[in-house]
Amino acid sequence: DTxxxxxxxxxxxxxxxxxxxxWLPLFSLKGSVLQKAARWAVxxxxxxxxxxxxxxxxxxxxxxxWIEAMKVSDRLRDFSFVLGFLIVxxxxxxxxxxxxxxxxxxxxxxxxxxxFSSLLAFCNN
Numbered sequence: 001d002t003x004x005x006x007x008x009x010x011x012x013x014x015x016x017x018x019x020x021x022x023w024l025p026l027f028s029l030k031g032s033v034l035q036k037a038a039r040w041a042v043x044x045x046x047x048x049x050x051x052x053x054x055x056x057x058x059x060x061x062x063x064x065x066w067i068e069a070m071k072v073s074d075r076l077r078d079f080s081f082v083l084g085f086l087i088v089x090x091x092x093x094x095x096x097x098x099x100x101x102x103x104x105x106x107x108x109x110x111x112x113x114x115x116f117s118s119l120l121a122f123c124n125n
Contacts, residue, residue: 053065
């Protein structure tokens with residue numbers, strides 16, 4: 001069905017129009033989550049840079065020793081663990097949704113098969 005949706009439809013208002021045969025949507029910011037992510041990431045990154053500069057400049061010797069003891073590899077290890085945990089959780093959720101959709105499609109196919117079989121049985125002269 002290639003009929004366009006009515007312009008007042010909520011689905012039509014949220015849909016992105018794509019032109020056929022162009023790779024531009026791959027690099028487009030329209031419909032991307034980058035704007036929402038940047039709204040959170042940029043201020044937090046600036047705050048982290050300001051805190052790091054403050055602690056390296058004005059902190060006492062104990063705090064400076066602690067900062068030096070926290071190597072980049074430790075931070076990277078912790079970040080990788082959290083990121084890996086989140087990715088695995090997202091993949092499990094996506095797989096569960098995919099499996100549920102497949103199950104529902106099989107049920108739908110069975111219902112249509114039963115309906116058509118009943119239609120043939122009752123319409124047979």
